[in-house]
Amino acid sequence: xxxxxxxxxxxxxxxxxxxxxxxxxxxxxxxxxxxxxxxxxxxxxxxxxxxxxxxxxxxxxxxxxxxxxxxxxxxxxxxxxxxxxxxxxxxxxxxxxxxxxxxxxxxxxxxxxxx
Amino acid sequence: xxxxxxxxxxxxxxxxxxxxxxxxxxxxxxxxxxxxxxxxxxxxxxxxxxxxxxxxxxxxxxxxxxxxxxxxxxxxxxxxxxxxxxxxxxxxxxxxxxxxxxxxxxxxxxxxxxx
Numbered sequence: 001x002x003x004x005x006x007x008x009x010x011x012x013x014x015x016x017x018x019x020x021x022x023x024x025x026x027x028x029x030x031x032x033x034x035x036x037x038x039x040x041x042x043x044x045x046x047x048x049x050x051x052x053x054x055x056x057x058x059x060x061x062x063x064x065x066x067x068x069x070x071x072x073x074x075x076x077x078x079x080x081x082x083x084x085x086x087x088x089x090x091x092x093x094x095x096x097x098x099x100x101x102x103x104x105x106x107x108x109x110x111x112x113x114x115x
Numbered sequence: 116x117x118x119x120x121x122x123x124x125x126x127x128x129x130x131x132x133x134x135x136x137x138x139x140x141x142x143x144x145x146x147x148x149x150x151x152x153x154x155x156x157x158x159x160x161x162x163x164x165x166x167x168x169x170x171x172x173x174x175x176x177x178x179x180x181x182x183x184x185x186x187x188x189x190x191x192x193x194x195x196x197x198x199x200x201x202x203x204x205x206x207x208x209x210x211x212x213x214x215x216x217x218x219x220x221x222x223x224x225x226x227x228x229x230x
Contacts, residue, residue, distance in 0.1 A: 033217050035218070037221075042223070043204055043223075043224050043226075044221065044222075044223045044224060045206060045221035045224075046221075047218055047220075050218060091157070091158060095217060097217070101163075101171070102148065102160040102163055102171060103148075103150075103158075103160065103208075103219055104160065105157050105158040105159075106157065107156075107157045108157055
């Protein structure tokens with residue numbers, strides 16, 4: 001079974017600084033996708049960034065980027081120039097390739113952004 | 116931008132009562148999912164649905180749960196006889212078959228409180 005591990009229950013970053021959230025996963029599949037979702041206090045799940053396993057290039061979305069290390073099965077999220085609105089729970093998620101296969105989430109990292 | 120819509124946003128019910136949570140997925144999406152998040156815990160997969168049948172279900176999705184797509188737009192989750200431990204946020208998600216990275220789009224969630 002696939003597992004997703006987020007070893008940091010809580011992280012804190014000062015506004016305008018950079019923070020990295022860790023995620024590791026375990027799979028025997030070669031075709032899969034990785035995601036980071038943000039869950040603000042409203043509890044809606046918002047996609048932050050995604051990565052296809054077959055792509056070597058790390059995904060980037062504005063201030064958000066990932067460090068995808070396929071051999072190490074590591075998928076960390078870097079948030080640059082942190083803003084107060086970045087404060088939320090961040091969930092790493094895995095999905096194997098295929099039709100209806102499900103997302104498997106990690107336990108989440110709560111990010112606090114301080115002034 | 117297209118949205119997944121969930122109703123009700125919050126429902127309070129007595130233990131043993133039936134509850135139906137409703138979802139309107141994005142109109143051209145073909146795959147549908149329900150997830151559950153107990154307060155303070157991770158997001159857990161319940162069931163996936165494609166081509167008018169269940170594709171996969173978790174061990175949480177026991178005989179008390181059922182899903183239905185009664186018409187071309189709604190996707191419902193029914194809990195026949197609610198228990199205290201069913202109190203959670205329930206998220207509906209949908210996905211089309213052509214999205215490049217197989218992204219699931221989540222609704223804002225339905226909070227269920229069982230008394």
